[in-house]
Amino acid sequence: MSDAPTNSAGSGRQPIWSRPERGARGPAPAHSRDDIVTAAIALADAAGLPAVSMRALATALGTGAGSLYRYLSSRDDLLDLMTDRVVGELRPYPEAGGDWLDGMLELARRQLALYRRHPWLIDVMHRPPAIGPESLAWFDACLRVMTPVDCAITAKFEAIAMTTGVVTLFARSEATSAAVTFPRFDVTAYPHLAAAFAEPQAPPPRRDLFDRTLRSLLTGLLATDPGDPTCGPRDIRPTVPGST
Amino acid sequence: MSDAPTNSAGSGRQPIWSRPERGARGPAPAHSRDDIVTAAIALADAAGLPAVSMRALATALGTGAGSLYRYLSSRDDLLDLMTDRVVGELRPYPEAGGDWLDGMLELARRQLALYRRHPWLIDVMHRPPAIGPESLAWFDACLRVMTPVDCAITAKFEAIAMTTGVVTLFARSEATSAAVTFPRFDVTAYPHLAAAFAEPQAPPPRRDLFDRTLRSLLTGLLATDPGDPTCGPRDIRPTVPGST
DNA sequence: CATAACCGCGAACGCTGTTTGCAGTTTACA
DNA sequence: TGTAAACTGCAAACAGCGTTCGCGGTTATG
Numbered sequence: 001m002s003d004a005p006t007n008s009a010g011s012g013r014q015p016i017w018s019r020p021e022r023g024a025r026g027p028a029p030a031h032s033r034d035d036i037v038t039a040a041i042a043l044a045d046a047a048g049l050p051a052v053s054m055r056a057l058a059t060a061l062g063t064g065a066g067s068l069y070r071y072l073s074s075r076d077d078l079l080d081l082m083t084d085r086v087v088g089e090l091r092p093y094p095e096a097g098g099d100w101l102d103g104m105l106e107l108a109r110r111q112l113a114l115y116r117r118h119p120w121l122i123d124v125m126h127r128p129p130a131i132g133p134e135s136l137a138w139f140d141a142c143l144r145v146m147t148p149v150d151c152a153i154t155a156k157f158e159a160i161a162m163t164t165g166v167v168t169l170f171a172r173s174e175a176t177s178a179a180v181t182f183p184r185f186d187v188t189a190y191p192h193l194a195a196a197f198a199e200p201q202a203p204p205p206r207r208d209l210f211d212r213t214l215r216s217l218l219t220g221l222l223a224t225d226p227g228d229p230t231c232g233p234r235d236i237r238p239t240v241p242g243s244t
Numbered sequence: 245m246s247d248a249p250t251n252s253a254g255s256g257r258q259p260i261w262s263r264p265e266r267g268a269r270g271p272a273p274a275h276s277r278d279d280i281v282t283a284a285i286a287l288a289d290a291a292g293l294p295a296v297s298m299r300a301l302a303t304a305l306g307t308g309a310g311s312l313y314r315y316l317s318s319r320d321d322l323l324d325l326m327t328d329r330v331v332g333e334l335r336p337y338p339e340a341g342g343d344w345l346d347g348m349l350e351l352a353r354r355q356l357a358l359y360r361r362h363p364w365l366i367d368v369m370h371r372p373p374a375i376g377p378e379s380l381a382w383f384d385a386c387l388r389v390m391t392p393v394d395c396a397i398t399a400k401f402e403a404i405a406m407t408t409g410v411v412t413l414f415a416r417s418e419a420t421s422a423a424v425t426f427p428r429f430d431v432t433a434y435p436h437l438a439a440a441f442a443e444p445q446a447p448p449p450r451r452d453l454f455d456r457t458l459r460s461l462l463t464g465l466l467a468t469d470p471g472d473p474t475c476g477p478r479d480i481r482p483t484v485p486g487s488t
Numbered sequence: 489c490a491t492a493a494c495c496g497c498g499a500a501c502g503c504t505g506t507t508t509g510c511a512g513t514t515t516a517c518a
Numbered sequence: 519t520g521t522a523a524a525c526t527g528c529a530a531a532c533a534g535c536g537t538t539c540g541c542g543g544t545t546a547t548g
Contacts, residue, residue, distance in 0.1 A: 003294045004367050005420075017429075026525020027513045050247045054505060066507080067527055075505065123248050126370050128420040136434050143436035153440045158453060161417065162410075169409035176249075176372040185261075190380050192387035196397045209402060212464055220460020221453075270494025271544045298536060310538075311496055319536065 005127035008076040016077045017084075017132050029070065031061055036071055037081045041118070044082065049120040052078070079124050084132030086118050093141035096148075101218055103145035104159075107138075108167050108214055115171035122172050149222050159221045166217060170210055249371035252320040260321045261328075261376050273314065275305055280315055281325045285362070288326065293364040296322070323368050328376030330362050337385035340392075345462055347389035348403075351382075352411050352458055359415035366416050393466050403465045410461060414454055 009015060022029050039060045043052045054075060055065040072078050090110050094103055115121050129135065142160045149156065187194040253259060266273050283304045287296045298319060299309040316322050334354050338347050359365050373379065386404045393400065431438040 004292050004364070023515095023525050025513095025515050025523070027515095027527090029526070048248050053503085055503090064528055065505085066529075069506070070526060120248070123370075126367075133429065133433075136429060136431075136437060140434035140437045143440055147436070153443055156440075162413065162457060165410070165413035165417075166406075169406065169413070173405065173409075185377065185380060189377075190384035192391070193380060193384045196387055196400075199397055209465075213406060213461065216460045216464020217457065220456055220464070267494050269492070269544095269546055271496090271546095273495070297534080299534085308497055309536085310498075313537070314495065 006076060007127045007130045008074060008080050009128070009130055015130055015132070016072070016080060019073075021071075030063065031071065033071060033081065036061065036068070036078070037085050040078055041082050041085060044120040045118060049123045052082075052120075076127070076130075079127070080130035080132060083121065083124050083130070084134045086114060086121065087132070087138055088134040089114060089117070090134075090138055090141075093137070094145065096144045100146050100148050101215065104142070104163060104218055105211060105214055107142060107145060108163050109210070111164065111167045112170055112210065115167065116174070119171075119175055122168065122175055125168055146222075151222055155222060159218055162217055162221060163214060166213055170213075250320060251371045251374045252318060252324050253372070253374055259374055259376070260316070260324060263317075265315075274307065275315065277315060277325065280305065280312070280322070281329050284322055285326050285329060288364040289362060293367045296326075296364075320371070320374075323371070324374035324376060327365065327368050327374070328378045330358060330365065331376070331382055332378040333358060333361070334378075334382055334385075337381070338389065340388045344390050344392050345459065348386070348407060348462055349455060349458055351386060351389060352407050353454070355408065355411045356414060356454065359411065360418070363415075363419055366412065366419055369412055390466075395466055399466060403462055406461055406465060407458060410457055414457075 021033050036057070040052050040057050043057060043060060054068055057078075058065045058068055061068075068078075072081075090107075094106055096103075131139075139160065142163075143156060146156050146159070187197070265277050280301070284296050284301050287301060287304060298312055301322070302309045302312055305312075312322075316325075334351075338350055340347075375383075383404065386407075387400060390400050390403070431441070
């Protein structure tokens with residue numbers, strides 16, 4: 001557990017979405033990619049990602065572990081498919097036209113809800129992401145929401161990356177909040193920490209930390225540097241979705 | 245790989261730092277905790293975290309895999325020790341007195357440098373952190389730097405958590421930047437993405453993304469406490485074309 | 489001195505992802 | 519139509535992992 005991340009692209013093979021689901025010669029496969037992914041997601045939702053072993057998945061499908069390699073070239077392929085499948089749950093995406101910051105916040109909130117619905121996503125996301133069609137659609141939706149923002153595309157990509165990153169931070173923080181227990185140390189060596197714990201317990205934490213964090217981040221990344229031509233607000237240029 | 249994170253505290257045992265390094269009865273141990281941790285870090289620095297298997301580590305120490313369990317109750321203990329050891333490399337910590345934002349940025353930069361020096365830290369950090377003495381010292385340093393900020397302690401803890409989280413985001417982004425390759429899809433289904441790729445390649449990405457991100461984040465998180473002028477502007481919402 | 493505790497060691501357990509060879513089935517092509 | 523290639527399912531096996539267990543030898547305590 002918790003070792004170096006890998007994904008299917010790391011092994012030099014092309015992603016699973018560009019491989020045919022079945023050959024044209026032999027008998028019809030007993031299962032489909034969708035069936036396998038559905039069963040795997042059910043297992044992960046029920047008992048976490050470690051429960052999705054090739055043997056357990058095969059058992060759930062009523063077959064053997066080795067047979068799964070007729071459909072997947074590796075377990076990473078399976079995780080890629082699972083990820084892209086649940087990313088599809090983020091649909092339908094909001095239309096362009098509203099405030100871009102509210103739009104991005106809505107997308108981020110939906111993403112956080114997805115992490116809550118499928119906590120194993122937090123574990124999967126450790127690996128370099130394998131971008132499937134649904135992930136591309138989500139990217140596209142982000143760019144559409146940010147259409148009114150007139151800055152370099154790289155800045156928008158940065159904003160997307162940081163947004164999803166912050167979402168994962170919150171998701172992980174929520175998932176492990178109960179496990180963060182400070183050990184009983186000799187706190188005299190840490191005066192500020194001791195003072196912090198000595199203070200009267202603060203009121204319940206602000207509930208809008210998620211929104212505030214993302215608002216600060218996005219405005220800072222996309223709108224705070226008017227002197228820099230590569231980022232920040234410029235002239236209003238009417239943009240049409242889909243136009244180059 | 246990339247499965248559910250665990251740490252030594254998860255198994256209900258007390259952290260390794262509160263367990264005696266050796267008993268008082270038998271022969272002197274052939275190795276020390278520090279030796280083992282040093283060897284493990286050397287292995288991880290050289291070949292990544294997967295290279296730090298109990299067998300490989302034992303071989304590097306000239307012993308057997310099972311013998312390591314005289315010193316560690318699990319591999320998670322080893323990872324905890326490794327983490328806390330390298331966190332010690334963040335010392336010496338800056339004195340209080342300067343601008344707290346600059347101080348936090350300096351701490352964050354040092355943390356990022358640590359991730360670059362020990363890339364396996366990115367993989368280790370997936371697990372809920374086991375807080376050792378060096379981690380506590382780092383926490384204390386953060387609180388000391390933020391002393392002039394007059395807000396609730398919970399807000400400072402939030403700021404620390406988000407800061408280290410953003411650092412890990414950047415570290416992971418740097419470590420896997422070469423692996424992020426978009427697949428050759430039919431981009432016609434993703435008009436905004438296609439438009440983004442059709443645009444002339446943007447100039448090299450801004451170098452100060454790290455600083456800008458953290459400045460936006462920290463000011464946004466800590467400057468919202470009413471009645472505190474030292475925390476900076478309260479309304480950082482800029483004027484962006486397209487936003488209502 | 490005896491006893492309990494500790495150390496190093498090697499073999500083994502259960503688990504993982506993955507590979508391989510075999511038998512049976514379906515399709516494509518000559 | 520016949521044959522060969524390609525494909526499927528399956529069980530066994532491989533290599534690796536973290537971890538446990540029982541063994542003899544060593545050390546400190548009562």
